[in-house]
Amino acid sequence: MHIHGPSQVHGLKGPHISPSSSPRANRPSATPTDSLDISPAAQAAASAAESSEIRSDLVARVRSEISSGTYETPEKLDAALSRLLDEIS
Numbered sequence: 206m207h208i209h210g211p212s213q214v215h216g217l218k219g220p221h222i223s224p225s226s227s228p229r230a231n232r233p234s235a236t237p238t239d240s241l242d243i244s245p246a247a248q249a250a251a252s253a254a255e256s257s258e259i260r261s262d263l264v265a266r267v268r269s270e271i272s273s274g275t276y277e278t279p280e281k282l283d284a285a286l287s288r289l290l291d292e293i294s
Contacts, residue, residue, distance in 0.1 A: 243251075253259065270276035 267276060
């Protein structure tokens, strides 16, 4: 095997790479830039997380009730169903 620089290796099968056909030579001259689009829902979630309007005591109570299985009551389910029917009709 003969090695004649980084782009010329003899004795291996495969195409030779000439300096003019290297990936660097084919790159556009402008530098690509990254961009980020944040959805309105994500913006609202970030805003809510930053605001002090979150009632952490209520959140803790509801989480506790959900984990213990006492959060869903027939009254709450009836109210939710009623609101859903009002919204779709």
